[in-house]
Amino acid sequence: MNMVPVDDRLTLASQPGLEDIAALKAAGYSTVLNLRPDNEEPGQPDSGAARRAVEDAGLGYVFIPVTEEAIRESDVRAFQRAVAAAQGRVLAHCRSGKRAAALHVIGEVLDGRMRRTDVPAFGERQGFDLSAAAAWLGREAARVPQVKGFFDPRTWSIQYVVSDPATGRCAIVDPVLDYDEKSGATSTQSADAILAHVAQEGLEVEWILDTHPHADHFSAAQYLKEKTGAPTAIGARVVDVQRLWKGIYNWPALKDDGSQWDRLFADGDTFFVGSVPARVLFSPGHTLASVTYVIGDAAFVHDTMFMPDSGTARADFPGGDAARLWRSMAAILALPDETRIFTGHDYQPGGREPRWESTVGEEKRSNPHLAGVTEAEFVRLRDARDRTLPMPKLILHALQVNVRAGRLPEPEENGRRYLRIPLNALEGAAW
Ligand SMILES: N[C@@H](CCC(=O)N[C@@H](CS)C(=O)NCC(=O)O)C(=O)O
Numbered sequence: 001m002n003m004v005p006v007d008d009r010l011t012l013a014s015q016p017g018l019e020d021i022a023a024l025k026a027a028g029y030s031t032v033l034n035l036r037p038d039n040e041e042p043g044q045p046d047s048g049a050a051r052r053a054v055e056d057a058g059l060g061y062v063f064i065p066v067t068e069e070a071i072r073e074s075d076v077r078a079f080q081r082a083v084a085a086a087q088g089r090v091l092a093h094c095r096s097g098k099r100a101a102a103l104h105v106i107g108e109v110l111d112g113r114m115r116r117t118d119v120p121a122f123g124e125r126q127g128f129d130l131s132a133a134a135a136w137l138g139r140e141a142a143r144v145p146q147v148k149g150f151f152d153p154r155t156w157s158i159q160y161v162v163s164d165p166a167t168g169r170c171a172i173v174d175p176v177l178d179y180d181e182k183s184g185a186t187s188t189q190s191a192d193a194i195l196a197h198v199a200q201e202g203l204e205v206e207w208i209l210d211t212h213p214h215a216d217h218f219s220a221a222q223y224l225k226e227k228t229g230a231p232t233a234i235g236a237r238v239v240d241v242q243r244l245w246k247g248i249y250n251w252p253a254l255k256d257d258g259s260q261w262d263r264l265f266a267d268g269d270t271f272f273v274g275s276v277p278a279r280v281l282f283s284p285g286h287t288l289a290s291v292t293y294v295i296g297d298a299a300f301v302h303d304t305m306f307m308p309d310s311g312t313a314r315a316d317f318p319g320g321d322a323a324r325l326w327r328s329m330a331a332i333l334a335l336p337d338e339t340r341i342f343t344g345h346d347y348q349p350g351g352r353e354p355r356w357e358s359t360v361g362e363e364k365r366s367n368p369h370l371a372g373v374t375e376a377e378f379v380r381l382r383d384a385r386d387r388t389l390p391m392p393k394l395i396l397h398a399l400q401v402n403v404r405a406g407r408l409p410e411p412e413e414n415g416r417r418y419l420r421i422p423l424n425a426l427e428g429a430a431w
């Protein structure tokens, strides 16, 4: 194993053997960070085997599978979090150590501790060709809009701030209002993280966008509107979702005209985030009202397709339809191959660190629900999988908030707010 210490916390390394792993603890290491996707080359231990070997040696294991061609900011941040969280030295390895070096330097440049122009020289000193990392940083600097994702581990949701560097204007997409169903407590931690980012970057919020009425978390759209004054928006077919849930909740007073939002977007509507043009694609299937926001070269597809290793969203909620979801995804995949795809959730298959950015080309090539699959096959596989999935734990809590644009129920005369849960209204009980 080739080991290149960067400092007294981080060491970049090539693939360690079992005997190397056994010796790490005594050398002051606490964590092994594996950057290799499974099946990269014959004979390579898969992540499950690697985790067992590392844990048997008394070390912590972190899995961030990346290829040099598809490094994302989320990988860089996961790498930084793992290094910061470790109790001792971290051995970050890929096949040769080059990807580990790339993730390290990209993080250093993004955080302003290294200049982009110093990356090749750093690579030469450490024995790694970092021209691909330098190119990544060049592309990233030129990208419009800039997209910052915030992963919520409670609901596996990603909230986004999408900004135009030329004007400092931004849109917030799918913000989360935290809710603990055990205590009934709400909190604004996730939304406040967005506000802190907006303040730190000196951004002006122009839009608060939801892709659909979420079934697994509360929307923070209303809270953020109160804080920023920016208008809220959602797809115009939200009125159908309101009608559907008005029936399920037996809620005659619910207004079902979408008036809880400032703007209802129809298919093909356009708007701007600063100087960046944005377009709305109607993307039903997961819900009756889902939309995709295409902002510059970035498509916020939420619950249509997920990361290529994670398949697609379910289509069995009230109003869901797998064939419609297929056609919505086909419209997204008709965008140029290099279009960046930002997903609404990441369920971390194989225990890997969260990721939320891919491209149209990658989804077409390697998402097993899409690549080489026909509409009929997709509908069969989606319906079969959906029959095995329990309902999201917050569906009945969340919809009554989200069909009112993230407004909590009005307080009763004692000043307290109450949720209302219909019994035996949905199928999909998991006993
Ligand atoms: N276990 C999660 C499941 C949430 C869920 O069903 N998520 C939807 C998107 S809102 C989905 O498409 N899930 C796909 C899957 O679980 O395979 C929860 O209880 O919240």
Ligand SMILES: [Fe+2]
Binding pocket: 212, 213, 214, 215, 216, 286, 303
């Ligand atoms: Fe959803």
